[in-house]
Amino acid sequence: MKQVGFYGGLIFCLFVSIAGLSLVSDSNGDYHLLKKYDIGGGDGKTEYWDYITLDDSSGRLYLSHNTEVKVVDSETGHVVGAITDVKRGHGIALVKDLGRGFISSGGTDEVVVFDLNTLKSLARIKVGGNPDCIIYDPASRHIFVMNGGTESASVIDPVKETVLATVPMGGRPEFAVADGKGLIYDNIEDKNEVAVLDTQTLIIKSRWPITPAGGATAIAMDPQHRRLFIGGRNKVFAIMNADNGRVVQTFPIGAGVDSNVYEASTGLVFSAMRDGTLYLFHEDSPDKFSQVEILQTEVGARNIAVDPKTHKVFTDTVEFRTASVATGTQPSPQPTPVPGTFHLLVYGR
Secondary structure (H helix, E strand, C coil): CCCCCCCCCCCCCCCCCCCCCCCCCHHHCCCEEEEEEECCCCCCCCCCCCCEEEECCCCEEEEEECCEEEEEECCCCCEEEEECCCCCEEEEEEECCCCEEEEEECCCCEEEEEECCCCCEEEEEECCCCEEEEEEECCCCEEEEEECCCCEEEEEECCCCEEEEEEECCCCEEEEEECCCCEEEEEEHHHCEEEEEECCCCCEEEEEECCCCCCEEEEEEECCCCEEEEEECCCEEEEEECCCCCEEEEEECCCCEEEEEEECCCCEEEEEECCCEEEEEEEEECCEEEEEEEEECCCCCCCEEECCCCCCEEEEECCEECCCCCCCCCCCCCCEECCCCCEEEEEEC
């Protein structure tokens, strides 16, 4: 996911529509800050952070943080360790039955393989240009890496740690999700569409427009009811039928969406924005969703993970220096990250 300019003026409101939430109790809303943990690290010069991956079986959080992946105990906030030989790291995929993790290193056009127990790097796999999203597909038992620079997907055998194939995606691929049955749905950001990739044949089966959403980055899925949750950078959140591509409902959202999560046990959908807001929706039925809450987090807290056991929400960001005064040469100055201030925020009810 790309990090672009930050938006001034935080959106802060709390909205609960009683009429539209006949199947939702008040306990589904009212999220609030539980803990803040200073994580630190980095190169001391720049700050960049991206995907969060939770291993709910071990309670470990994997936080992508520029030249490293910080590994944090989700209960205590203690930093367990770090994988440090990445450059502009993006995503982390876990293959637990192999005891291996896979990191997309966007600055080196590689995937870094590491041991889940020792956190030691084991191998480096050359892939396409600027690898970003990386996911494990349980149906094919392969790793899929979305390469934004070469508009392709690299298919990796996690056992042999080799690239099996490269699939042209027909545009700039962003975040993707697997349905567990042999299909991957990927946001093609610059084409305003979702590409449906068959993980056995490695053929794009369908391309579906996401109108009225546009510039989509974030995506999540309810695999039982076959619904996709798509966050567009044009501030539109779309719910799509994963079998025919029909957009069944949309909502307005904030600026800079970058991460969506679906929680099956509660029917809640979480969508995180760079402007410092977290949107919560509820699946009343497969074709009817309601907005539950808009929670203020912090500027830059655009990536999230949700613990299905505790229902806690994890997000990370840094501190920012106030934007400078606008000038003729810089009419829209943005706040700048403060190196060394990387931290983890935990929200719950």
